[in-house]
Amino acid sequence: MAKRGQKNQSVRKRRESRAQAITLPAIDALRDLPSFGDLRLDDAQRSAFEAFLAASENAGEMHLGFVVRLDRGYPLVVTADDAFRAEHAVSFAKQDAEKDECLLPAVGDCVAVRRAPGHDMGVIERVLPRRTxxxxxxxxxxxxxxxxxxxxxxxxxxxxxxxxxxxxxxxxxxxxxxxxxxxxxxxxxxxxxxxxxxxxxxxxxxxxxxxxxxxxxxxxxxxxxxxxxxxxxxxxxxxxxxxxxxxxxxxxxxxxxxxxxxxxxxxxxxxxxxxxxxxxxxxxxxxxxxxxxxxxAPGLRSLPLVGHERGLSVTFPEIAEAAGVCRFNDCTHVHEPGCEVRALHAAGGISDERLRCYLALAQEMRASAQALDPDVVI
The missing domain is CATH 3.40.50.300 (P-loop containing nucleotide triphosphate hydrolases)
Incomplete structure (x- = not known):
């Protein structure tokens, strides 16, 4: 009986949370939220939606939408005709099982969302391809x-x-x-x-x-x-x-x-x-x-860098290019002989600020890579 009571209490809490999420107002009563037409739908997203629609058993209830708000409630989605809260489909976590990943909706995502007649909420069935x-x-x-x-x-x-x-x-x-x-x-x-x-x-x-x-x-x-x-x-x-x-x-x-x-x-x-x-x-x-x-988004106290070598090279292209011709492949650009990065800096080709930040971030990324568990994919 105690277990049944706990279960009923848990169900009530979920329902209360759901009711609160549904009625939670959006920013300034939707005044400042973008409409569906304000957001860019690309060809890859449209094609993915059409392919999903062709295989869906509920094609008549499917809509293209964008996630425009995430908070402690359900995601807020805008479609061409409406704005409403939506929950995740039961099978949602399995959509990318072959890739061993689950693409949970994020703000800005283009999604396939099902809206059954007479229902206030929708169901997000699929996250469509992301440009970025x-x-x-x-x-x-x-x-x-x-x-x-x-x-x-x-x-x-x-x-x-x-x-x-x-x-x-x-x-x-x-x-x-x-x-x-x-x-x-x-x-x-x-x-x-x-x-x-x-x-x-x-x-x-x-x-x-x-x-x-x-x-x-x-x-x-x-x-x-x-x-x-x-x-x-x-x-x-x-x-x-x-x-x-x-x-x-x-x-x-x-x-x-x-x-x-x-x-x-x-x-x-x-x-x-x-x-x-x-x-x-x-x-x-x-x-x-x-x-x-x-x-x-909420302010972020930390921005750790793990696996962002490409971003480091794009941000500091002249340093990355010089590093490619250093005498040693594992040159840290601090004390090794034949360091082209230090030579470029001495010649005025790299500012003190750029070199100092590059070295600090590169060292952080090397340390992060060494500390990662071997089965973690980045």
Whole structure:
């Protein structure tokens, strides 16, 4: 009897959780969410949906949709006709069994979703091919990849000014991740109004020296309305960006300024270390007036690099090229003779900031690879 009572209580809790998830309002009563037409559907996704439809027993109930919000409830999906919460199909975990992986829906995913007549909720049956997938490593030797957003074209790397030295390491590792997932990185420096002119010029100079000439750097002040049009120009209609930064970096404040009203919660930062609390609790997409779509996510305290050698090479191409002709194949570019990387740096071909960040990240990735359990696939 006790077990039956516990089971009934568990069922009630699941139903209450489900009811709460269904009724949980989206951002500003759906006002800022993108519509189906705001998001780009490519040929691979359309073909995959048509193939899935041809093999489905419920083809009449199937719809193309995009996941535009993930929180503690069920994913919020928009289709050409509606927006609704959806749960996963029972067989969902088996969809990619031949690849030994399970593609759980992420924000930005294009999905095949079933909507039975008379039902408020839908059922996500399949995640369709992703153009891009922004992932980070979560965990240690037996960790896993966490997908933050998919089908994004641009990564807006947000870093706050006026908090002491700009965290070049954070910007560098964000660049590596963005380049590794085939997206365009753009550095957005916020809170410029907190800096003196001297501090501003110093920090911007250091960031530009790190990222190189090919990466766009935008200086903004949400309070003063500076740099916002330049950020908007980076997310034209029909494209999707993801905003990436720590808590307290000013991500939500920046998005509110871009939207023109307070749609996202913002929080205070601690004076002693300029860190913020997590005020963004959901992964959600917002539509910029007259522009494209931006995916927001909770601030990330860490961005460990595991298996991102390609992203490292794309971020530091001149260093990767020089490393290829070092005397020793396993050169660490620190003390070995015949090191072409150090020679290029001495000749002024590599800035101090770029070399310092490259060496630190390369060493971290070597240590991570050695610490991984041998059966972990990256």
């Amino acid at each position: 997938s922004f992932e980070r490593w979560r965990g240690r030797s037996r960790g896993e990849k966490q997908v933050l957003a998919t089908n994004v074209d641009t990564i807006l790397i947000v870093q706050a000014l006026g908090a002491g030295d700009v965290l070049l390491d954070r910007v560098a590792r964000s660049l590596v991740l963005a380049n590794d997932c085939h997206t365009t990185p753009i550095v957005v420096l916020t809170k410029a109004d907190r800096c003196s002119q001297e501090e501003l010029e110093r920090d911007v100079s250091r960031v530009r020296s790190l990222v190189g000439e090919k990466v766009r750097v935008i200086v903004t002040s949400s309070a003063a309305g500076e740099g916002l049009d330049e950020v908007r120009s980076c997310v034209p209609a029909g494209t999707c960006a993801m905003i990436l930064g720590e808590s307290g970096a000013g991500k939500s404040t920046l998005l509110n300024a871009l939207l023109g009203h307070d749609a996202l919660a913002t929080g205070e930062v601690r004076e002693r270390d300029d860190k913020g609390r997590h005020t963004t609790v959901a992964r959600v997409m917002v539509k910029l007036p007259g522009g494209g779509t931006i995916a927001d």
